[in-house]
Amino acid sequence: LEQNREAWSGRTVFILAAIGSAVGLGNIWRFPYVAYTNGGGAFIIPYLVALLTAGIPLLFLDYAIGHKFRGSPPLAFRRIHKRAEFIGWWQVGICFVIGVYYAVIIAWAIRYFFFSFNEAWGEDPATFFTTDFLKQDSESTFGLDFVPGVALPLLLIWIITLVILALGVQKGIGASARFFVPLLIVLFAILVVRALFLEGAGAGLDAFFRPNWSALMDTGVWIAAYGQIFFSLSVAFGIMITYSSYLKHKTNLTGSGLVVGFTNSSFEILAGIGVFATLGYMANISGVAVDEVVESGIGLAFIAFPAIISSMPGGPLFGVLFFASLVFAGFTSLISIIQVCVAAVQDKLGIGRVPAVLGVGGAATVVSLLLFPTATGLNLLDIVDNFANNIGIVGVALVAIVAVTWALRRLPDMQDHLNSVSSFKVGVIWRLFIGVITPVVLAYMLISEIIDRVREGYGGLPDGLVTIFGWLAQTLVIVVAVLLSFTPWRRSDEELEH
Ligand code: PHE
Numbered sequence: 001l002e003q004n005r006e007a008w009s010g011r012t013v014f015i016l017a018a019i020g021s022a023v024g025l026g027n028i029w030r031f032p033y034v035a036y037t038n039g040g041g042a043f044i045i046p047y048l049v050a051l052l053t054a055g056i057p058l059l060f061l062d063y064a065i066g067h068k069f070r071g072s073p074p075l076a077f078r079r080i081h082k083r084a085e086f087i088g089w090w091q092v093g094i095c096f097v098i099g100v101y102y103a104v105i106i107a108w109a110i111r112y113f114f115f116s117f118n119e120a121w122g123e124d125p126a127t128f129f130t131t132d133f134l135k136q137d138s139e140s141t142f143g144l145d146f147v148p149g150v151a152l153p154l155l156l157i158w159i160i161t162l163v164i165l166a167l168g169v170q171k172g173i174g175a176s177a178r179f180f181v182p183l184l185i186v187l188f189a190i191l192v193v194r195a196l197f198l199e200g201a202g203a204g205l206d207a208f209f210r211p212n213w214s215a216l217m218d219t220g221v222w223i224a225a226y227g228q229i230f231f232s233l234s235v236a237f238g239i240m241i242t243y244s245s246y247l248k249h250k251t252n253l254t255g256s257g258l259v260v261g262f263t264n265s266s267f268e269i270l271a272g273i274g275v276f277a278t279l280g281y282m283a284n285i286s287g288v289a290v291d292e293v294v295e296s297g298i299g300l301a302f303i304a305f306p307a308i309i310s311s312m313p314g315g316p317l318f319g320v321l322f323f324a325s326l327v328f329a330g331f332t333s334l335i336s337i338i339q340v341c342v343a344a345v346q347d348k349l350g351i352g353r354v355p356a357v358l359g360v361g362g363a364a365t366v367v368s369l370l371l372f373p374t375a376t377g378l379n380l381l382d383i384v385d386n387f388a389n390n391i392g393i394v395g396v397a398l399v400a401i402v403a404v405t406w407a408l409r410r411l412p413d414m415q416d417h418l419n420s421v422s423s424f425k426v427g428v429i430w431r432l433f434i435g436v437i438t439p440v441v442l443a444y445m446l447i448s449e450i451i452d453r454v455r456e457g458y459g460g461l462p463d464g465l466v467t468i469f470g471w472l473a474q475t476l477v478i479v480v481a482v483l484l485s486f487t488p489w490r491r492s493d494e495e496l497e498h
């Protein structure tokens, strides 16, 4: 089986795939807002500190685990220690949960790509989004009434994703990264340049970069920086372990990590510039200050941007570029996250790629289609997203890091492994960042988030929904992960041992 393990043709294609995974919706609609609300120009300091003390060190750790133990997360953790297998399944479970709703956002963006041509959202993009397009019904608590306008593009995105995964690591994932990542960079660069020439762009950039130095004294700002880095690099929840397990034995791991880490951050800053130049234009035509038009996430992409597009000369082209960028950025991330699940099932059951894609990808497709193109889909998505990102990935990252560093004491091994193949060597500082700084920050984030959610619920949404799709869903992932770790492997003991 090991001889049959798939492989990237080289380091470049791996780097492109890893960039495709890292550069996602978070870069485009999350970073600009997080930076703006946490000190503006001054945010660059905590952000760089987080990148250098946690993001890149964790990227190295993921690469070391995947490359040394050559497996999807359950197999890699099983090879680290029998008892650690459940951590791998927990990561797989979180990837499954994220994939199931991430695809939905891409489906919306596909529709909005087409809506851009004739500005189909009309005069009131907010009502259009929730009522006309998503058909959200605030009266119904939980209904499975189908919304075909979302379900059809969603089905399409799943079919394309599964076909690419079925084509394999090199011919599917690698080839699509080679195509989509450069395309995304070109489209997005055009978009940003166009935005810079809008009237008011300067005021937008000014608002974005204006440094609020006192923010540096605020712990919340530092936590926000670490949170953005963990989320943005998608470290410590299995994706990078999976992708690096397909690298050839002699591969410069840390060199690749540096390229991926800095490219992702550059894209983020580029997005900040593009988004704030555009918001500056909006503020200008509405005659208000920039801070009155600042938004993030779904509201920014599907409500604020459509409004801006409608008011802009050449708006349809701008909209097409923007939504195409969202689709491509999200799509390569979706591929990476579902591949984690596919690889885990392949490793555990010793089955081929195609049956694994059909099984686990088919399951994700069904769950995604049943839950989200519905009258309550938007609220469900909001809850699942919040719990997966602020509790799920933070929790599993903490457990994985503490297990590897402290419980199993494998960090020196990982260091040796990295240094035996890489150009950029790591040492005691790397071990300090991974073993001490990162777990402290993650533990703080996790505990404060749990306290807030217990005290306040989430987003004013019904407690029943929050309990089921937030707390219960995340708990279920852990329970299933533990159960799966007790099921037998369909491979010989020697193969299991490495
Ligand atoms: N890192 C991605 C981003 O910045 C998010 C992501 C989530 C990627 C899930 C893969 C999987 O948007």
Ligand code: NA
Binding pocket: 022, 023, 024, 026, 027, 231, 232, 233, 234, 264
């Ligand atoms: Na990112």
